[in-house]
């Protein structure tokens with residue numbers, strides 16, 4: 243008798259669906275906050291803010307171009323490519339291999355997309371990090387693109403908007419990565435001398451050397467609602483971190 247009430251998968255089979263009834267999987271996204279299904283187009287039209295609960299989902303650097311006037315963006319410094327100055331090899335793979343995988347996955351040469359665009363017709367320099375590229379860690383290319391964006395804004399007499407998400411300095415570039423903190427901050431000094439503002443938008447997650455340097459050196463700092471922002475996250479496991487580095 244118990245078997246009679248047991249719910250079986252086959253009980254729910256409705257036979258073959260016609261093609262017109264099938265909903266493609268990628269049309270809907272589950273909100274990571276309210277767990278509601280959201281129509282993907284509606285989500286993207288609203289720059290990935292959940293229409294049900296207002297949760298701000300993570301965006302790629304290219305998706306952040308949605309802040310700019312349509313068609314106004316022209317990319318700069320697209321030809322800057324990362325190198326492996328230390329010949330860094332961790333236990334599982336080399337930095338060169340890691341970079342190649344990240345480049346293939348994201349279609350970006352490194353973690354920053356920079357250029358010039360307009361918002362409501364106002365011209366500005368734009369530079370955005372992409373967390374999908376090695377946690378948007380700040381290496382030499384990241385720092386150089388941010389610095390050049392600031393210098394270009396100073397030269398052109400326009401504001402700078404940076405969109406900042408990062409796990410911190412890129413450990414595979416060692417001290418060269420740490421130097422970027424000072425380099426970008428110096429470039430921002432030139433922007434300040436030119437009388438132009440730096441607007442820093444800090445989005446989820448924003449940690450380490452990025453928070454500790456240029457992202458906090460701004461005339462206007464905007465934090466995305468609910469974003470994790472800090473220096474070291476509570477999930478950082480130093481013992482594990484040390485083990486993954488082979489000297």
Ligand SMILES: [Zn+2]
Nearest residue numbers: 273276292295
């Ligand atoms: Zn939601």
